[in-house]
Amino acid sequence: MLNSEIVTEAEMAAVQIPGGNAVVLPAASRIYITQMLGNSITAASDIGMVRISREQAIAAGVLPPDAAAPAQPGGDEDMPLEQRVWQVLSDIYDPEIPVDIVNMGLVYSVEVIPQKEGTNYVHVRMTLTAPGCGMGPHLMAEAEANIASLPGVGEVQVEFVWDPPWNQDMMSEEARMQLGML
Numbered sequence: 001m002l003n004s005e006i007v008t009e010a011e012m013a014a015v016q017i018p019g020g021n022a023v024v025l026p027a028a029s030r031i032y033i034t035q036m037l038g039n040s041i042t043a044a045s046d047i048g049m050v051r052i053s054r055e056q057a058i059a060a061g062v063l064p065p066d067a068a069a070p071a072q073p074g075g076d077e078d079m080p081l082e083q084r085v086w087q088v089l090s091d092i093y094d095p096e097i098p099v100d101i102v103n104m105g106l107v108y109s110v111e112v113i114p115q116k117e118g119t120n121y122v123h124v125r126m127t128l129t130a131p132g133c134g135m136g137p138h139l140m141a142e143a144e145a146n147i148a149s150l151p152g153v154g155e156v157q158v159e160f161v162w163d164p165p166w167n168q169d170m171m172s173e174e175a176r177m178q179l180g181m182l
Helices: 054-059 081-089 136-147 171-176
Strands: 005-007 011-014 022-025 030-037 038-047 048-053 106-114 120-126 153-160
Touching: 011 054, 030 048, 030 106, 038 054, 048 054, 081 106, 081 120, 120 171, 136 153
Parallel strands: 120 153
Antiparallel strands: 005 030, 011 022, 011 048, 030 038, 038 048, 106 120
C-alpha cells in the first residue's frame, strides 16, 4: 500500500499540504501514498500533496475496514500524565517529513495543572517549522484531540509560539539520523 498507486472508491475529504486548505478528492481519484504514520496519511494526488485521516481513507476504500489506527500511546494510567501527554504528541507526524512533532523539536513545553474538580488542565507550547505553515491549525487540532482523549484531562490549550524560532538544531538526534543528517 505504501509507495503504490491507489484508486479511491468514494470521495474523500483531505487537506492540501502545505497550504492547509480543505479539499474533497472525488471518487476514482488516483493517489500515491508516501507516508502512513500515526493517524494520518500523506499522499500525492492530482491536486498535489494531501493529508488524509485514517478514517477518511477507510471510508474511501484506500485502507481496508480493519485498518484500525495504531495503538494510541499514553494509555498507561500508572504513568504521570505529563509523560502520557508527551507520548501522544509523539504520535503526530509532520505531513511532509516522516518525523513526529516531538522529535522534530516543535513541542517546547507541556504543563499539567491539577484542577479542583479532579481533572487536569494541560497547556502545550509548540511551534512550526515556519510561521506561515498552513498545516498549523491541523496539527494543533490533532494535538488537542489526542491530549483530550487521555483519562484525567479536563481542558487542553495548545499555543503556538514563535520565540525561539524553530531551526534544525532543535531536532532530536534520532530525527537527524532518520533524515540522514548525521
